Amino acid sequence: MVMEKKPAINIKGVRDGLLITVGEGEWRDLEAALLQMIEERAAFLEGARVALDVGNHILRAVDLGKLRDRFSEKSITLWATLSNSPVTEKNAQALGLATRIHTPRPERIIHALDTNLPGETAILVHRTVRSGFKISHNGHIVIIGDVNPGGEIFAGGSVVVWGRLKGMVHAGMDGDEKAVVCALEMEPMSLRIAGYTLNLPQRRGKPEPEMVYVQDGRVITEAWKTKVK
Amino acid sequence: MAAKVLTITSGKGGVGKTTTTANLAVSLARDGKKVVCIDGDIGLRNLDVVLGLENRIVYDLVDVIEGRCRLRQAMIRDKRLPELYLIPAAQTRDKNAVSPSDMVRLTDDLRAEFDWVIIDSPAGIERGFRNAIAPADMAVVVTNPEVSAVRDADRIIGLIEAEEKGPARLIINRVNPAMVRRGEMLSAEDVIELLAIELIGIIPEDESVVISTNKGQPVALDGKSRAGEAYHNIARRLNGEKVPFLNLDEKEGLFQKLARMIKPGGN
Numbered sequence: 075m076v077m078e079k080k081p082a083i084n085i086k087g088v089r090d091g092l093l094i095t096v097g098e099g100e101w102r103d104l105e106a107a108l109l110q111m112i113e114e115r116a117a118f119l120e121g122a123r124v125a126l127d128v129g130n131h132i133l134r135a136v137d138l139g140k141l142r143d144r145f146s147e148k149s150i151t152l153w154a155t156l157s158n159s160p161v162t163e164k165n166a167q168a169l170g171l172a173t174r175i176h177t178p179r180p181e182r183i184i185h186a187l188d189t190n191l192p193g194e195t196a197i198l199v200h201r202t203v204r205s206g207f208k209i210s211h212n213g214h215i216v217i218i219g220d221v222n223p224g225g226e227i228f229a230g231g232s233v234v235v236w237g238r239l240k241g242m243v244h245a246g247m248d249g250d251e252k253a254v255v256c257a258l259e260m261e262p263m264s265l266r267i268a269g270y271t272l273n274l275p276q277r278r279g280k281p282e283p284e285m286v287y288v289q290d291g292r293v294i295t296e297a298w299k300t301k302v303k
Numbered sequence: 304m305a306a307k308v309l310t311i312t313s314g315k316g317g318v319g320k321t322t323t324t325a326n327l328a329v330s331l332a333r334d335g336k337k338v339v340c341i342d343g344d345i346g347l348r349n350l351d352v353v354l355g356l357e358n359r360i361v362y363d364l365v366d367v368i369e370g371r372c373r374l375r376q377a378m379i380r381d382k383r384l385p386e387l388y389l390i391p392a393a394q395t396r397d398k399n400a401v402s403p404s405d406m407v408r409l410t411d412d413l414r415a416e417f418d419w420v421i422i423d424s425p426a427g428i429e430r431g432f433r434n435a436i437a438p439a440d441m442a443v444v445v446t447n448p449e450v451s452a453v454r455d456a457d458r459i460i461g462l463i464e465a466e467e468k469g470p471a472r473l474i475i476n477r478v479n480p481a482m483v484r485r486g487e488m489l490s491a492e493d494v495i496e497l498l499a500i501e502l503i504g505i506i507p508e509d510e511s512v513v514i515s516t517n518k519g520q521p522v523a524l525d526g527k528s529r530a531g532e533a534y535h536n537i538a539r540r541l542n543g544e545k546v547p548f549l550n551l552d553e554k555e556g557l558f559q560k561l562a563r564m565i566k567p568g569g570n
Contacts, residue, residue, distance in 0.1 A: 153399075168369060170399035172430075202499055204461035205454055222457050222497060240497075 083107055090175055091123030091153070101131050105141070112148050125154035125175055128162060135165040142169065196231070203227065203241060212248070223263055229253070238281075251288045260284040260295065267293060306337075306417040308410050309541070310439035310468075314455030316426030318447045319476040319506070322516060324423040325353040326523040326531070330538030332387035333523070336418040339378065339388040341409075343435040344425040345400055348392035355519020356381065356389050365393035368405045374412055383524065388417075398430040403437030410438035419541075428462055436463060442471040443503065448478055448489040457498055472503045474537065479508040480551045504537035506530050507551050 082097030083104070096104050112119055124145060133155075142152040154172035157163050163173045195213030203209060203217060205224025212230035217237065225241035227233055232253045233245045239257035246253030246268040253267050259281035265272040272286055272293040283298035311324045321344075328340040342350035345365065351357040362377040367390070374390075381387040393400065406422075413420050424435035436442060442463045446456035456473075463471045475491050482488035491505050509530035515522045522531035523538075529549070536546045 167402055167405065170397075172399075172402055173404065174402075204464075205458040207461050220497075220499070223454055224458060 083111055088125065088175060090125060091151075092119070093125045093127060093156075093175070095127040096129060096131065098129070101133070101137070104131070105137070108141070109144055112145065112150065116148050120149045123151045123153055125156060125172075126152060127156040128159075130158050131162065132159045133157070133162045133165060135168055138162075138166055138169055138171065142171070194231075202237075205241075221257075221262075232256075254285055254287040256283070256285045256298070258283050260286065265293075306339075306410075306414040306420045308414070308420045308422065308438050308440045310343075310422045310424055310435050310442045311445060312424035312432060312435060312442060312459055312463075313426065313445045313452070314428065314459035315446075315452045318445050318452050320426070320445050321350050321353050321423050322512060322521075323443075323445050323474060323476065323506075323534070324350060324421055325521045326534035327538055327541070328354075328387055328419075328421050329384065329521045329523040330526075330535045331419050331421075331541070332381070332384040333526075333535070334538060334542065335386065336542070337386045337416065338419045338421065339390060339413055339417050340421040340423065341390045342392035343406075343422050343431060345392045345431065346394065346397045347425065348394050350423050351379075351389060351391045352519060353516050353521065354381065354389055356391070357519070360391045363391045363393040364409075365396050365400045367409065368401055374409070398425065398434065401434050403433050406434050407438045428459065432459075432462070433466075436466055436468055439468050442468050443474055444471045444498075444500070445474045445476050446494065446498075447476055448483070448491070448494055450489070453489065453494055453497055460498060460500060470500055472501050473498060474504045474506065475502070476506045477508045478505050478551065503540050504533060505548060505551070506533045507549070 084095040086093050096108065126141070138155060145152045152171065154175060155162065155166035156174065157166065166173050196216055197211050197213065198216045198218070199209055200218045202219040203221045203225035205222055208226040208228070209215060210228040214231035214233070215227055215229040216234045217227070220237040221227060221235055221239045221241040223240045227241065227243045228247050229245050230248050231246065231250060233243050233255045235257040238259040238261065240261050240263065242264045243255055243262055244266040245255050249268050251268045255265060255267065261281055262274070265286060267286065267288050270288050270291070270293045272295065284295055285298055286293060286295050311320050313320050324340055328338045332338045340350060341364065342348050351360060356379050359379050362372040364377065366372045367374050367377045377390050378388040379391065381389065410420050422435045422439065425431035444456050444459055446452045460471050463469045473495070475494055478491060479488055483490045491502070495502055507529050509522070509528055511528040512522055512530050522528045523534040526532055526535050533549055536549065539546045
């Protein structure tokens with residue numbers, strides 16, 4: 075393939091949607107390339123939320139407004155413009171565009187740690203998992219704190235909650251039927267182990283520490299004290 | 304003076320954010336503090352109505368940010384309490400007219416002159432919330448003793464932590480002691496058990512709140528009603544005073560018990 079010199083336009087996925095980065099060069103060429111790109115990739119970009127990083131280019135409000143309108147004709151939402159130029163930033167703000175992408179992430183995906191026990195990694199989460207938060211790990215997950223309704227835990231292995239489990243849990247998400255779920259108070263909104271779903275029994279009396287596991291294709295709940303010998 | 308920026312938020316709508324903002328602002332101003340409240344609910348403004356200042360609006364928050372007026376021109380001075388000001392929201396725009404960095408700049412301009420800057424956040428977790436929380440030094444979450452409101456409060460507390468504005472403090476609004484006693488309403492203890500943050504006030508259900516809101520005379524102005532008293536107590540707690548919680552339920556002493564429970568937390 076013959077590469078003609080094209081202005082650099084990059085697309086990548088970020089938490090808030092897509093980030094399109096525009097390189098150096100004459101703005102008019104870059105703008106044309108950008109518009110051509112959204113034309114060519116209309117199907118891919120349809121419905122996307124786009125942040126545009128224009129680097130050092132100084133853009134007037136009309137330039138930005140034109141882009142936003144052309145984007146919206148293709149059902150693309152331009153919601154933010156990132157720039158090194160305060161002028162561009164000010165013009166973007168005048169149009170109601172955000173000028174920075176949020177860095178704090180409510181979703182914490184915690185990566186596996188190196189360990190000398192392959193296949194037996196675990197993470198320790200010492201905090202309350204509140205509604206809207208998701209913890210995902212391909213080993214085991216140990217939580218010191220509560221899992222509130224609306225909180226989600228996904229583990230390749232087992233899940234231990236030293237607290238109240240009131241949210242959603244999927245243990246053994248890659249199909250490990252030997253995974254278990256333990257909690258001091260077992261009141262999940264939903265609980266799955268591998269491909270099985272726990273039918274939540276109506277709680278009678280005070281919640282107590284329990285372990286949930288799969289046996290003969292059924293999900294069993296067992297009070298923890300019976301395990302103590 | 305170095306103002307504290309306090310953001311009042313909730314996630315769910317209709318739990319009493321605006322009423323709480325108005326009454327805390329009035330209570331703090333009654334105690335001689337210089338207070339400015341900012342209505343963050345652009346497009347759906349109503350803090351001006353609750354404070355009874357709606358017919359005095361000339362400029363608004365968006366006018367300040369877009370440079371159509373000076374900050375001073377948009378600040379409405381309350382005639383009842385000379386140390387209380389309001390910066391109203393724009394009604395004809397939406398949340399995207401303001402960015403979080405605009406709000407930080409705006410509050411930084413106010414910090415030197417006031418003791419408290421109180422921001423009334425809109426419902427939801429989108430741009431409006433992010434605008435309101437960006438400049439906050441302290442966040443207060445308002446909830447009702449209802450499962451849906453508590454669920455949203457839990458979400459918003461998580462987001463406040465994620466924005467590194469935590470830990471949030473909690474106000475439980477519209478508690479009906481008789482219903483709690485009959486087991487028909489979540490008790491304050493149930494709510495605190497789930498949310499696990501510091502409680503700074505419980506506001507009883509009180510008809511005078513509705514009446515005063517409609518009149519534009521916040522209940523905390525005279526402090527005769529139960530709710531007004533409760534708001535005033537919160538204002539004093541915000542200023543570092545130790546104020547016992549109101550005993551809303553003589554028979555069972557629920558709130559006394561609660562007050563005892565909370566005290567070690569430094570209230």
